Amino acid sequence: MSTDTPGSQSSLHRANLERVLRAVRMAGSLTQAEIARGTGLSAATVSNIVRELKESGTVVVADTSSGGRRARSVSLSGDAGIVVGIDFGHTHLRVAVGNLAHRVLAEESAPIDVDVSAAQGFDRAEAMVERLLEQAGFRPEKVIGVGLGVPGPIDVETGALGSTAILPGWTGIAPGRELAERLGMPVHVDNDANLGALGELVWGAGRGLSDLAYIKVASGVGAGLVVNGQIYRGPGGTAGEIGHITLDEAGPVCRCGNRGCLETFVGSRYLLSLLTSTLGADLSLPRVVELAHQGDLGCRRVIADAGRQIGTGVATLCNLLNPRRVILGGDLAEAGELVLAPIRDSVARYAIPSAARQLSVVPGTLGGRAEVLGALALVMSEMGESGALGRH
Numbered sequence: 001m002s003t004d005t006p007g008s009q010s011s012l013h014r015a016n017l018e019r020v021l022r023a024v025r026m027a028g029s030l031t032q033a034e035i036a037r038g039t040g041l042s043a044a045t046v047s048n049i050v051r052e053l054k055e056s057g058t059v060v061v062a063d064t065s066s067g068g069r070r071a072r073s074v075s076l077s078g079d080a081g082i083v084v085g086i087d088f089g090h091t092h093l094r095v096a097v098g099n100l101a102h103r104v105l106a107e108e109s110a111p112i113d114v115d116v117s118a119a120q121g122f123d124r125a126e127a128m129v130e131r132l133l134e135q136a137g138f139r140p141e142k143v144i145g146v147g148l149g150v151p152g153p154i155d156v157e158t159g160a161l162g163s164t165a166i167l168p169g170w171t172g173i174a175p176g177r178e179l180a181e182r183l184g185m186p187v188h189v190d191n192d193a194n195l196g197a198l199g200e201l202v203w204g205a206g207r208g209l210s211d212l213a214y215i216k217v218a219s220g221v222g223a224g225l226v227v228n229g230q231i232y233r234g235p236g237g238t239a240g241e242i243g244h245i246t247l248d249e250a251g252p253v254c255r256c257g258n259r260g261c262l263e264t265f266v267g268s269r270y271l272l273s274l275l276t277s278t279l280g281a282d283l284s285l286p287r288v289v290e291l292a293h294q295g296d297l298g299c300r301r302v303i304a305d306a307g308r309q310i311g312t313g314v315a316t317l318c319n320l321l322n323p324r325r326v327i328l329g330g331d332l333a334e335a336g337e338l339v340l341a342p343i344r345d346s347v348a349r350y351a352i353p354s355a356a357r358q359l360s361v362v363p364g365t366l367g368g369r370a371e372v373l374g375a376l377a378l379v380m381s382e383m384g385e386s387g388a389l390g391r392h
């Protein structure tokens with residue numbers, strides 16, 4: 001520990017305080033021993049900081065047991081601040097209001113054609129946020145931040161959607177800035193796959209892990225990568241575009257301009273096109289999954305083949321990043337073992353054995369809520385000191 005000038009001691013203290021708060025914020029609740037392990041701080045330092053945070057009303061401490069021994073669990077005080085999550089999908093809008101103690105206080109989703117007009121989508125989102133805050137009994141001033149998910153990569157420099165091909169009605173719009181102006185609240189924006197990864201990391205199938213990949217298979221295919229407990233975005237914000245791994249150079253033309261990308265073989269439009277001649281044009285991916293569970297052989301075959309192709313991408317991901325767990329999200333995840341077993345087969349075939357040995361491939365546990373819960377977690381992970389102390 002430094003024993004320099006008082007100034008540097010106090011900035012060290014602030015930094016330690018911020019580390020403790022961040023650990024508790026992301027986990028929901030932790031024992032003091034867990035905080036010490038997670039932050040690398042000594043038990044005495046943690047104990048002092050927790051006492052200080054308790055006195056300021058930022059955290060609450062409750063008796064609990066850990067491995068049969070008595071322990072004290074620390075969580076953020078329920079009224080330390082409110083966070084809002086907004087998830088724009090291609091066909092839905094979902095909004096959640098939660099507190100820093102990881103309680104979801106109000107949540108709502110509505111079908112919406114987001115592709116048509118961004119303004120319409122923002123109108124709906126704004127109205128939903130206002131309604132849910134009222135329902136939860138909090139004034140807008142209590143909101144520390146808003147997490148916003150959009151179905152495409154966000155350009156880190158401009159804040160605009162990286163590819164206009166994904167949402168034609170959103171061309172030239174920086175969704176984070178637009179929404180911040182409308183709501184008068186700070187907005188953090190990210191793509192849906194990253195938020196799905198954060199949601200599962202904090203609330204779902206990835207709890208307690210520091211290295212995982214969340215793969216979302218819907219109309220598009222993307223991955224959210226968690227490396228050392230943090231989302232890895234890359235300098236341009238495009239990391240995780242697993243859907244554009246080339247599987248067949250002579251394959252169908254992809255919306256990215258390449259040919260034979262993974263997405264052209266497993267995206268919902270392609271999967272549905274395989275079944276229109278036998279099951280008709282009025283088909284959706286959830287319906288295909290339902291039919292597969294009921295034993296429809298054609299649907300089972302289409303899902304199994306998609307699983308094998310996704311597995312090829314997962315194997316590549318394993319070789320590059322060696323994640324502990326791959327979590328499948330999106331509509332296809334509802335197929336369970338029908339899609340997971342073929343993914344595992346491909347991983348066993350194509351990944352380096354040492355990379356595949358420690359890997360588990362599991363479905364997400366949050367279903368369609370992963371992204372909106374991840375949006376709440378995004379605010380918690382991006383919160384700076386201003387919001388961290390809850391004294392405003």
Ligand SMILES: [Zn+2]
Pocket residue numbers: 243244254255256257258261263
């Ligand atoms: Zn592509």
